Amino acid sequence: MITIEVSVQTLIRPTERVEKVVLAIENIFPGLVMDIRGDRIEAYGGIKSLGTLHRLLRDQQILDTSRLVMLNGQVGESIQFRLNKQAAFMGRINFPLEEEPLGSIHVQITGDDLVIDWLAPRTENGVPVQEIAAPENGRHEDGRLIANSEEEDV
Numbered sequence: 001m002i003t004i005e006v007s008v009q010t011l012i013r014p015t016e017r018v019e020k021v022v023l024a025i026e027n028i029f030p031g032l033v034m035d036i037r038g039d040r041i042e043a044y045g046g047i048k049s050l051g052t053l054h055r056l057l058r059d060q061q062i063l064d065t066s067r068l069v070m071l072n073g074q075v076g077e078s079i080q081f082r083l084n085k086q087a088a089f090m091g092r093i094n095f096p097l098e099e100e101p102l103g104s105i106h107v108q109i110t111g112d113d114l115v116i117d118w119l120a121p122r123t124e125n126g127v128p129v130q131e132i133a134a135p136e137n138g139r140h141e142d143g144r145l146i147a148n149s150e151e152e153d154v
Contacts, residue, residue, distance in 0.1 A: 004047040004111035011103040012039045024088035067120035069095045078110040
C-alpha cells in the first residue's frame with residue numbers, strides 16, 4: 001500500500017478569527033487533524049482528505065492550471081503549493097503566485113509520484129484524457145494506477 005501524507009500550514013493574522021481560518025482549511029481538506037498553536041495552524045491527514053480538492057478541481061474546471069502548479073511545486077517525493085485563504089473559506093480553489101499579505105495556506109502532499117495524475121490529470125480541450133484511481137487503490141504491473149470508478153470512496 002502507498003502512503004500519502006497531507007500537511008497543511010498557515011498563519012493566523014491578528015485580523016483573522018481562528019474559526020474562520022479552520023473552516024477555510026476544512027472546506028478544502030476535510031478530516032485533517034488540526035494543531036492550533038497561537039498564531040499558527042498545522043493540520044495533517046492522508047489521502048482521504050484530498051477527496052474534496054479532487055472534486056473541486058473538476059467542478060471549477062481548473063485541471064490544467066492545477067497540474068501546472070503541482071508539477072512546478074514538485075520537490076523530491078512531495079508536491080508543494082499555496083492556496084488563497086479567502087477563496088478556501090468560500091469553498092473555492094485559487095493558487096496565488098506568491099505569499100499573500102494575509103498569508104496563504106501552504107500545502108504539502110508527500111507520497112506516490114502519480115498523485116498529480118490522480119488530482120489533476122492531463123486534459124484535451126479541458127477534459128481529462130484518463131482518470132485514474134486514488135494512489136492507494138492498486139497498480140498495474142507496469143506501475144500505472146488502476147482506474148477506479150468509485151471516486152466517492154476517496
